[in-house]
Amino acid sequence: GEIARTIQSISGVKAARVHIVMSERANFRRDEQQPSASVVIRYAGVDAEKSAQSIRHLVAAAVPGLSADKVTVLDSNGNLLAAGDDTSNTSAARTLGVEQTVEAQIADNIRRALTPYLGPDNFRASV
The missing domain is CATH 3.30.300.30 (ANL, C-terminal domain)
Known part of the structure; x- marks a missing residue:
């Protein structure tokens, strides 16, 4: 129409x-x-x-x-x-959300891998 x-x-x-x-x-x-x-x-x-x-x-x-x-x-x-x-559905906002999720997953994987060897409070993981 x-x-x-x-x-x-x-x-x-x-x-x-x-x-x-x-x-x-x-x-x-x-x-x-x-x-x-x-x-x-x-x-x-x-x-x-x-x-x-x-x-x-x-x-x-x-x-x-x-x-x-x-x-x-x-x-x-x-x-x-x-x-x-x-505001929540712009491409930039979606990309940022995905980026933050991936960063959190990588940091968590680093913590899980190093904690048995270094102890939970003996290192910092930053992505």
Whole structure:
């Protein structure tokens, strides 16, 4: 529809598909399902993650009651570009999280390997 055409007008975005799930109102339910959206883009020569953040806000602004954190953006290969909270799903944040996990695992492996030989308090492992 119109939202997909607008997304395709963004520089570097070659194609876009937008799927919107509107909120359901039920007479006997207290909690109303919030609207959500999924966007799949095919792009070339552009920072897709920056575009993904812009696309999330564009879609959220176009759909009544939809917040940007309820918009998921994927590329045509199925790679997640943006979802949930903006700050926790950036590429840099994901990379940092993986890096910290690997560092902790390596430090733990060093401690386990050296503790029998040096004792638990006779060395420091830093990665």
